[in-house]
Amino acid sequence: MSTDQLPTPAGGCAPASLHAEIQQFYARQMHLIEGAGADPEAWAETFTEDAVIELAGDTPDVGREAIRASVAAGVAHIAAQGWDFRHWFGMLDVRPRRDGSVRTRYYALAMATPRGGALDIRGSLVCHDELVRDGSGWLVRHRRLVPDGRPGS
């Protein structure tokens, strides 16, 4: 781990207040692109203006507008299929840094249920975020998604 991490309780883990904030940030963020009320605009607002999303092997989305456009296309595709789509995050590790930003690592499951059909768990990913404070909340500055099973992963 890098040298610019804050000393924190329990071997460098995040204090409970920060851990709880990040968990709830993720629960709300991911819900923004799920279901009938999916809102790509509001989702994009959970990223910094200059944020980057990297999906291993793909061209990154650079900047809030590219992130919005990319997720809007995904949301439209899901709606057209009539799926209920869910993102589950788990096994969250939170590491605060000296500059006030936070690095996280977590696992994600992507799952879809078609109307009248059975749940399909599409795949598992390992995710790495850099988060920065925004008032009383957080924004994602960088997200790197590494799907399990990729030849290069």
Add this chain to the structure above:
Amino acid sequence: MSTDQLPTPAGGCAPASLHAEIQQFYARQMHLIEGAGADPEAWAETFTEDAVIELAGDTPDVGREAIRASVAAGVAHIAAQGWDFRHWFGMLDVRPRRDGSVRTRYYALAMATPRGGALDIRGSLVCHDELVRDGSGWLVRHRRLVPDGRPGS
């Protein structure tokens, strides 16, 4: 969101103490209806006397006695099949309200493993609870379960 929410840290999210309490409440509550020690009586006691469980599309269970009878039937069915049944909750969002109650939203996975057989993840739900304080713990006053993939969801 309604106007009777308390102002809380990090954009209206629950403080860590509350978030940890609710997570543990759910872990204990759901374990009460799983496995050889399943106890529908104790499960019913985690709801208020006038509690309601709504499963989208079904007739609601109204009152603790209806909730007990309904889950007792489910537990008996699972035992007769010889399944190990688990409920996983995740992506928990907790919103405290001015009156001391709490609104939560979370995702649930229902899964069963038959004796000698393979795990079957039955389905995914989005759940909405209203919780009220009961001494040092919590009780559910209202639970609304919306299974993914329902024609009406």
Add this chain to the structure above:
Amino acid sequence: MSTDQLPTPAGGCAPASLHAEIQQFYARQMHLIEGAGADPEAWAETFTEDAVIELAGDTPDVGREAIRASVAAGVAHIAAQGWDFRHWFGMLDVRPRRDGSVRTRYYALAMATPRGGALDIRGSLVCHDELVRDGSGWLVRHRRLVPDGRPGS
């Protein structure tokens, strides 16, 4: 529950600080045996010298060296298959005890994704740990794993 549990808030549940520490301990511990950087040595160091891992029906691993050897064999097997293997923990209950140790119960999902293949969720387990403080962190002194669907479970 035994009489040597500490009185804690919310009906005997762990305070938020402890709950957050244990969650992060597990996230880091399990990541140590996953992926290209899997490190059975570092994994073994998250157990006490005299730790025991019991998998229902199998001969227990007794002592840190047996635990290391056992997980090293598992890691080598997974690497030979070319799988991305993940352990998800959820529904965590944490009970602090008067002697400073902690008892936990949690559910686990074991999942593997072959290169170029689909996610396979292998099975569900109920896990019971005894943890002891080690400086600012934690060590596992005893882990009991009960796979769902076992004839004897």
